[in-house]
Amino acid sequence: MPTSSDIMARTGGRELKRVVYTREQIRERVEEMGREIAEAYPADEPLLILGLLKGSFIFLADLVREIARPVQVDFLIASSYGSGTVSSGEVTLLYDTGADFEGRHVLLVEDIIDSGTTLARLVPRLEARKPKSLELVTLLHKRIATLPREARWVGFDAPREFLIGYGLDHSEDYRNLPFIASL
Ligand code: IMP
Ligand code: MG
Numbered sequence: 015m016p017t018s019s020d021i022m023a024r025t026g027g028r029e030l031k032r033v034v035y036t037r038e039q040i041r042e043r044v045e046e047m048g049r050e051i052a053e054a055y056p057a058d059e060p061l062l063i064l065g066l067l068k069g070s071f072i073f074l075a076d077l078v079r080e081i082a083r084p085v086q087v088d089f090l091i092a093s094s095y096g097s098g099t100v101s102s103g104e105v106t107l108l109y110d111t112g113a114d115f116e117g118r119h120v121l122l123v124e125d126i127i128d129s130g131t132t133l134a135r136l137v138p139r140l141e142a143r144k145p146k147s148l149e150l151v152t153l154l155h156k157r158i159a160t161l162p163r164e165a166r167w168v169g170f171d172a173p174r175e176f177l178i179g180y181g182l183d184h185s186e187d188y189r190n191l192p193f194i195a196s197l
Contacts, residue, residue, distance in 0.1 A: 016193060025188065030178075030195040035170060037192045040153075040180060043169045044073070047151065048080020050167060051121065057083055059146065060118045064111060065089045066132075069125030072181035072189070073153045073169075077123065088113050090122075092132050105135035115145035124152040125181050126172065130159025137163050153180070154194070 015036060022028075035043075055061050063081075065074040067089050078085055091109040120140065127133065133150070141148055150161075153169040154177065178184050179191030188195075 021191075021195075024191055031175075031197060033193050033195050034173065034175075034177060035180075035194040040169075040194065041076070044076045044153075045080050047167050047169060048077055048082075051077075051151065052081045052083045054149075054166075055083065055119055061085050062113055062115070062118050062120050062145075063087045063123060064113075064120055064140075065123045066125070066136075067091045067109070068189070069181050069183065070123045070153075073125055074123045077151070086113070090136075092136055105132060105139065115140070115143040117146055119147045119149075120145040122148065122150045124150065124165070126154040126156070126177065127152050127159055127161070127165065128156050130161045133159075133161055133163075137161070154182075 088111040093106040150165040151167040152165045154172040155168045175196040178188035179194045
């Protein structure tokens, strides 16, 4: 467990409500998921790991090191609409991978699934590029969303609280916490 002075050093003195997943719990679960993912794909078929930035950057970095098979890595940045914004029904990609999906397995990496709005719009667009398969892995799932495609690998069923750390932010802060906490 992190000491309170360690937490304070990282948050700039701001208090957190509670630690929800420790560094050790995350590490263990990420190792398990990495093993399961490696076993799920035929060893000779190409696998592209596609991270949704920014929230997935730490999870993805840890996860790919636990996948004992060849992988390629790329990223997407999707625009997110605030809850008060009337959505156009489109998802805008601020950065899109130039990778060709045809003949490759694509594994999309999310940090947390909350409303599922972004994924609901993004997944059909990725499927239209005809990957050999498209699957989703998320570290956290609040189990609120009904997705067009459910995540095949879920790290933890998360409490319906606002979570930060291990890549997750609140107004861009707290991404560097090595554990996950609620604010
Ligand atoms: P969704 O479209 O509502 O499923 O969530 C989209 C994105 O919002 C996620 O990929 C996260 O980046 C962010 N998000 C959702 N819930 C949380 C949270 O509890 N903490 C931090 N970010 C969150
Ligand atoms: Mg975010």
